[in-house]
Amino acid sequence: MTRKKQIIVPIVVLLLGILTFVGLASMKKPPEEKPAVDNTPIVAVEPVNVDAMHLTVGSYGIVKPKYETELIAQVNGQIVELNDAFVRGGFVSQGQLLARIDPNDYEAALIDAEANLASALASLETERAQGKVAEREWKRIHDASPTELSLRKPQLAQELARVKAAEASVLRAKRNLERTEIRAPYDAMIESREIGLGSYVGVGRNVGKLLATDIAEVRLPVADNQLEFLENHGEQSNVVLNGVFAGKEMRWNAKIVRSEGVVDNKSRMSYLVAQIEDPYALSDKNKEPLRFGSYVNAEIFGVTLAQATTVPRYLVENSRVAILDEESKLRYVDVDIVRQDGANVIISGGLHQGDRIIVSALDYPIDGMALALESDTNLEQQENEDVTNTQVASVSE
Template structure:
């Protein structure tokens, strides 16, 4: 049987434990109250600016000469002379003698032709005199009816035909002699020369090739849907050409002079032709737009009216997220006129001064409150600025 001491000892130990727990608990500080956190999402935005704008259509192409001419010999003979300018890359003026073919045979042919003409003229004069004599003799004959032959009219016609033939031969002889001089057909750039001094050429032999330097042309492919943005289908539209010269980007002005009028079988594009005046700067002092240069082009189009341009990723299902006057998220329906690269052109739905949200939202819900990035009244921005300032002071 337990003694009285054995019964009281556990009670004392339990009481001491409870008393110690209560004492320790009374010494523990209560947890500090946490400040309320503002979970309003902070958004970046841009203000809408509406302004008049002209459409433009982008394209590309290669610069080529308006005229390319292959110089071909029209007579036979030996090359006796070559101009120093008749070399690849040389610039020549219209009418410049580039080469000369031996004219000896053609000078002789010209003398023969001139002699033939002189002989035919003399014979014609003589035949006319015979005709007048015959006519006078028939006048003395009473009751006589002269025939065409008796008046020598067929003989006169024959001599007249011989004279015409001789004059035609003279023209051919002069023309062949003139063709011994190979001249530039226009102000030109020499693309190639395929003859040498002393070489023999025949009719049809290739002598060289030249490019006209007054104008350059660029074929610009345009998608069918892009033509609606051009006034009068692009006719006479101004074009800004951009290309490289001496390792730097340069621009030239051009004009659309025509449309080729058909859709290309392979690319399914319509080609507009842009004309550039004086591409090599021979008349005006401007940078050379060399033939064969790859260029990009901006064709000026029709007026779009008062519009705004924003990044295309901000438009989803023809809606744009904007900030209302009471700083709440709102979806605004817009009318997209056109997409240009990474931007879209909007005519209706956005007005000047509206705030378009440009940052991403995790769980956007229309009507939710948002905070503007950079707004001084935004407590989260103030806390961030304070933390930054404290960190800088710690470093000091």
């Protein structure tokens, strides 16, 4: 009996161990299968839009009047009249009286000159009559030809000279009398006035300064390498001026009327001159005035490119741009760079409508390497999540 127990007990223990091992083995979960890792570089792209492009050249300048005039007194005298509009910032019309110098002395001088002219004319008529009498007497008394002196021709010439001198004196007196009235030579704004009512002015005294209001000008510096983008080197080009008036951003239309034709010695810039008609909007109250002395930025309209696009400058290397082709591979294409425009470059050839330009950085880019789009990767992850969620829902049911 004891011997049977010695045989049965080990067998039972062995069977229990086997059963325990089988039970534990059946409870063990199989290792999860990890998905294959895709090491394809992920990139972001932007589509290329190729279209006609109007180039512009930027510049800047100060608004100034086309004409500015310093009024100078041409006669002496006391200021006896001032126009109310003759003040700093006032607007005056062409021919409008600004100030009057005391005309009494010049009126008297004109009367005196006219009297001298009348006396000279009377003497001239008297001398002509005496000359005719002398000619008749000479013919009656002498048979020979008369001399110039006998006909009183030297005396007649002297009287003619006196008349011309008297006429010149009258003209001078009239001109001096007219100069007592200081008038505006054109439609203008008063920049300064240097006289007051009752003050005495002498010949050459500065009376004031006028700024013409019909046309304003802006000198626009342009680099030499930018002139190639302007038709006819900018002459007759349209310009848009941008500035601030009363705290608001404003725009005014202008036109290039001429080039100064020289390169500045210091800045090495060429200067184009733009003109603006009626800058103070005196004839059109709906326009905003463009004040003299204002600082403005200018956009000069240049040539038009039939097919061009703009690309960030950092995406161009050695005149090449990386694109993603139809097979999702990296390709480098040679491009024609027209100009650099700030942080961008303008390209006129090499890229086509719909090309996908790579805008994300790559560590080791190689022409022809396979790439993946960031949008496609996100879509694949979303599909995997949807499948997983569906499986979990099925197990729960």
